Amino acid sequence: MFGGESRSVKLVSPDPIKVMVSKNGNDKLLARVVYNGPVKAPITAGQQIGVVRVWRGANVAMETPVYAADAVGTGSTMRRALDGAQELVIGMFRAGVEKL
Numbered sequence: 266m267f268g269g270e271s272r273s274v275k276l277v278s279p280d281p282i283k284v285m286v287s288k289n290g291n292d293k294l295l296a297r298v299v300y301n302g303p304v305k306a307p308i309t310a311g312q313q314i315g316v317v318r319v320w321r322g323a324n325v326a327m328e329t330p331v332y333a334a335d336a337v338g339t340g341s342t343m344r345r346a347l348d349g350a351q352e353l354v355i356g357m358f359r360a361g362v363e364k365l
Contacts, residue, residue, distance in 0.1 A: 269306030275334035276314055284319050284326045295320045298331060303352060308337040 276298065286292045300315025308314075311332050318328045 269308065269337040269339065271337050274304070274308055274314070274337050276331040277334045278317060278329050278331050280329065282317055282319065282327070282329060284321065286321075292321050294326070306337050306339045308333045310334065310336045 282296075284294060286294070296317060296319045298315055299318055304314060313330050313332050316328050316330050319326045
């Protein structure tokens, strides 16, 4: 959580996440939370953060939105400064990797 009182937020889905699989159980599933980050504070409870995508092999089997379970307020000036510095370093690293 960029600039927040907390470094993370719990995510919830409005419905259970269900995927049908074959009876023999050979399906390979991969689930990921997909979001645009960094997620910036403040966050309100119920605010959409991203989606959960579940892949079966190379195909997306299902996708559903996920929401913040709790509110996260803006952090102290020091917390925001540290998060800003960290994001600057990460951004420079990403730019360097993209040039390779």
